[in-house]
Amino acid sequence: MAEPKKTRATLTIYDVASRAGVSIASVSRVLNGLGSPRAETRERVMQAVRELSFVPDGAARALSNGLKEVVGVVFRRGGEELFEGEDESFLFIDVINRGIEVGARRRGFDLLISSVGFNDDNVAARIAALAGKADGLILHDRMLSAVGIARLADMVPIVTLAGSPTPASLNVRCDNEFGIRALVRHLVIDHGYRSLGYVSGRADSPDNRTRSRAFETEAVAAGAEIETGPAWQGNYSAAGGASVVASLLDAGRKLPRAILCANDQTALGVIHALAQRGIRVPQDVAITGFDDVPVARHLHPPLTTIRQPMQELGAKAFDILYSRISAGGGKADTVLPVELIVRESCGCAQGSMQASATALVATDGM
Amino acid sequence: MAEPKKTRATLTIYDVASRAGVSIASVSRVLNGLGSPRAETRERVMQAVRELSFVPDGAARALSNGLKEVVGVVFRRGGEELFEGEDESFLFIDVINRGIEVGARRRGFDLLISSVGFNDDNVAARIAALAGKADGLILHDRMLSAVGIARLADMVPIVTLAGSPTPASLNVRCDNEFGIRALVRHLVIDHGYRSLGYVSGRADSPDNRTRSRAFETEAVAAGAEIETGPAWQGNYSAAGGASVVASLLDAGRKLPRAILCANDQTALGVIHALAQRGIRVPQDVAITGFDDVPVARHLHPPLTTIRQPMQELGAKAFDILYSRISAGGGKADTVLPVELIVRESCGCAQGSMQASATALVATDGM
DNA sequence: CGCTTACCGGTAAGCGCTTACTGCACCCTA
DNA sequence: TAGGGTGCAGTAAGCGCTTACCGGTAAGCG
Numbered sequence: 001m002a003e004p005k006k007t008r009a010t011l012t013i014y015d016v017a018s019r020a021g022v023s024i025a026s027v028s029r030v031l032n033g034l035g036s037p038r039a040e041t042r043e044r045v046m047q048a049v050r051e052l053s054f055v056p057d058g059a060a061r062a063l064s065n066g067l068k069e070v071v072g073v074v075f076r077r078g079g080e081e082l083f084e085g086e087d088e089s090f091l092f093i094d095v096i097n098r099g100i101e102v103g104a105r106r107r108g109f110d111l112l113i114s115s116v117g118f119n120d121d122n123v124a125a126r127i128a129a130l131a132g133k134a135d136g137l138i139l140h141d142r143m144l145s146a147v148g149i150a151r152l153a154d155m156v157p158i159v160t161l162a163g164s165p166t167p168a169s170l171n172v173r174c175d176n177e178f179g180i181r182a183l184v185r186h187l188v189i190d191h192g193y194r195s196l197g198y199v200s201g202r203a204d205s206p207d208n209r210t211r212s213r214a215f216e217t218e219a220v221a222a223g224a225e226i227e228t229g230p231a232w233q234g235n236y237s238a239a240g241g242a243s244v245v246a247s248l249l250d251a252g253r254k255l256p257r258a259i260l261c262a263n264d265q266t267a268l269g270v271i272h273a274l275a276q277r278g279i280r281v282p283q284d285v286a287i288t289g290f291d292d293v294p295v296a297r298h299l300h301p302p303l304t305t306i307r308q309p310m311q312e313l314g315a316k317a318f319d320i321l322y323s324r325i326s327a328g329g330g331k332a333d334t335v336l337p338v339e340l341i342v343r344e345s346c347g348c349a350q351g352s353m354q355a356s357a358t359a360l361v362a363t364d365g366m
Numbered sequence: 367m368a369e370p371k372k373t374r375a376t377l378t379i380y381d382v383a384s385r386a387g388v389s390i391a392s393v394s395r396v397l398n399g400l401g402s403p404r405a406e407t408r409e410r411v412m413q414a415v416r417e418l419s420f421v422p423d424g425a426a427r428a429l430s431n432g433l434k435e436v437v438g439v440v441f442r443r444g445g446e447e448l449f450e451g452e453d454e455s456f457l458f459i460d461v462i463n464r465g466i467e468v469g470a471r472r473r474g475f476d477l478l479i480s481s482v483g484f485n486d487d488n489v490a491a492r493i494a495a496l497a498g499k500a501d502g503l504i505l506h507d508r509m510l511s512a513v514g515i516a517r518l519a520d521m522v523p524i525v526t527l528a529g530s531p532t533p534a535s536l537n538v539r540c541d542n543e544f545g546i547r548a549l550v551r552h553l554v555i556d557h558g559y560r561s562l563g564y565v566s567g568r569a570d571s572p573d574n575r576t577r578s579r580a581f582e583t584e585a586v587a588a589g590a591e592i593e594t595g596p597a598w599q600g601n602y603s604a605a606g607g608a609s610v611v612a613s614l615l616d617a618g619r620k621l622p623r624a625i626l627c628a629n630d631q632t633a634l635g636v637i638h639a640l641a642q643r644g645i646r647v648p649q650d651v652a653i654t655g656f657d658d659v660p661v662a663r664h665l666h667p668p669l670t671t672i673r674q675p676m677q678e679l680g681a682k683a684f685d686i687l688y689s690r691i692s693a694g695g696g697k698a699d700t701v702l703p704v705e706l707i708v709r710e711s712c713g714c715a716q717g718s719m720q721a722s723a724t725a726l727v728a729t730d731g732m
Numbered sequence: 733c734g735c736t737t738a739c740c741g742g743t744a745a746g747c748g749c750t751t752a753c754t755g756c757a758c759c760c761t762a
Numbered sequence: 763t764a765g766g767g768t769g770c771a772g773t774a775a776g777c778g779c780t781t782a783c784c785g786g787t788a789a790g791c792g
Binding site: 402 | 739740741742747
Binding site: 376378379380390391394395398400422423425426427428429430431 | 781
């Protein structure tokens with residue numbers, strides 16, 4: 001049946017049309033399920049498509065109807081050498097991307113990804129090129145300055161993750177305030193700890209700033225004493241967490257009764273450093289994380305942390321972007337609820353306390 | 367300077383041209399660095415581009431010069447619940463993709479990714495749609511039947527990973543034979559083990575078939591006795607490895623002195639199952655893996671395995687695809703060298719034996 | 733000083749597809 | 763039987779870009 005004709009010049013709908021004995025318009029209509037072609041016409045077209053194993057060209061399609069059905073996703077890839085367990089941070093991003101993909105697939109979109117190394121140059125140019133190939137962009141944390149975003153947003157809708165909305169771009173993030181509040185309250189009210197510390201993340205991360213601020217506000221509100229200052233500056237990595245503890249201890253400072261960490265990676269490093277000094281968790285110092293990465297439950301002790309709906313975050317980001325692409329609207333700032341996961345590093349006995357709370361979404365409209 | 371003109375209708379090179387007072391051809395030439403525009407012309411164009419923050423449309427470009435500068439990548443994503451540590455298999459794929467990206471970036475290509483769940487339907491249609499949006503496709507292991515590949519290859523160049531070349535597609539893989547041979551020789555010759563077993567991977571995986579066959583050949587050649595049969599069928603997962611051991615033991619079979627596993631995941635499950643029965647590794651049974659995933663070195667005992675150059679594999683796959691796209695050539699079957707990583711699960715004492723070998727690439731041309 | 737040569741820049745023709753518009757049959761109604 | 767619908771299919775115009783081709787200007791040469 002199938003011709004042995006090995007087509008090498010690109011196959012177009014003209015080829016399909018002539019083989020089926022119809023016009024290109026009909027081919028297009030059949031392929032897109034538009035209009036109401038006669039059954040026979042439809043059949044002839046499908047037959048020809050099958051015989052030629054024709055696949056319509058995406059670029060031509062995109063050009064013609066102004067929709068590429070592609071979202072660009074930009075994120076950071078580690079490059080430096082990794083602390084043990086650090087690999088997890090990759091996963092983290094991948095889970096979000098997976099969520100984006102899920103959302104995208106529902107609309108027939110695909111993901112055009114581009115990762116950026118910590119010391120890549122001409123990042124803005126790369127992202128711009130990506131923008132040209134996509135209908136919209138989703139930028140992971142700290143990929144582009146506000147100015148850079150503004151410039152690009154003229155051409156393409158942009159959604160940022162865990163950042164903050166700009167006049168030109170939308171943002172999706174998790175409810176950091178609620179997470180920190182839940183953690184602080186659990187430590188202060190449920191456990192009665194009176195002194196708290198917060199090992200922060202990268203100083204330039206919006207997420208970190210929010211968490212840091214929420215920590216101070218909530219701790220004070222709960223009536224606890226807090227330790228702060230540059231000595232508490234981490235960088236989201238396990239190594240960073242470990243070195244904060246090490247330098248604090250080396251400086252002879254007394255640790256607070258409980259330490260909140262900017263993320264689970266940091267907590268991992270903190271617990272490690274503490275163990276090396278013979279300080280017990282949670283008996284001497286209680287520790288909490290943020291993120292609930294997969295290994296969190298396997299640490300010793302299992303880590304009390306905040307679970308963020310990563311995959312949902314990705315999916316939501318796509319949805320927002322999509323609504324911006326198709327309608328032009330889109331909520332400027334979307335906040336997703338997080339959940340307190342109580343394990344043992346806070347001082348709770350195994351399985352004793354099954355606290356679990358969910359934040360209300362601020363305003364979750366269409 | 368910048369006009370407050372909030373362009374909403376798509377910006378085109380016509381806009382840039384009129385603002386710069388030149389023709390669209392000049393704009394295009396400047397943007398692509400072709401021809402030899404006068405310095406002044408170039409400057410005016412660049413200025414206009416900057417002021418408008420213009421980004422050329424990828425689809426139009428692609429349509430016009432027949433090159434999208436996009437590679438489609440299709441792979442499997444786990445969906446089932448995971449055994450502890452199983453997450454690693456994600457990483458595995460991501461490392462390869464990362465490699466593809468590195469290669470792609472060198473040529474200004476981006477990655478259009480699409481993951482397929484184990485029970486997604488209309489996979490072929492999805493892949494076809496992807497093909498329409500890309501200049502070529504890279505398919506991870508077992509994504510499409512040979513027929514499906516043949517059909518698509520009519521329209522787009524295809525490179526498969528860890529598969530086997532078909533008349534229509536190219537393939538890139540690691541040197542499984544060498545890896546297995548190195549493992550078998552190390553176990554038989556260096557350690558003197560006389561009986562070997564091989565816990566296989568998914569039956570339909572070309573990689574697995576190759577490894578399995580190599581195992582039998584090499585073991586026999588080395589003069590060892592081998593255990594085979596359906597009882598040794600695993601599926602690349604830790605759970606699969608564990609259940610092979612469990613059923614073997616439950617059936618009262620005596621285990622061989624050394625067991626090779628189809629991959630590290632499997633080895634992880636095997637070691638776990640052995641530990642549960644109180645069988646010591648490597649004193650009672652030596653175990654080896656394949657892949658050298660990051661956790662391999664952290665197992666107890668650290669896993670002797672074969673390291674595959676994952677990232678290179680990805681990069682190579684892209685290069686092959688690229689040469690096919692641009693020139694039409696491309697080596698049908700590319701084999702990358704692997705390396706024996708000796709740790710302790712084979713019976714070597716910590717750091718005692720620093721064996722390390724590298725296979726020669728069969729024929730590594732341009 | 734006039735003509736050739738070189739060099740830029742502009743005009744216009746597509747790339748493969750979608751879709752508005754138009755044309756043609758055929759069927760229904762009066 | 764004639765007029766008006768109705769419904770399908772075809773023609774052609776464009777989507778935003780690249781580039782072959784051509785024309786004009788200025789420099790070089792005899």
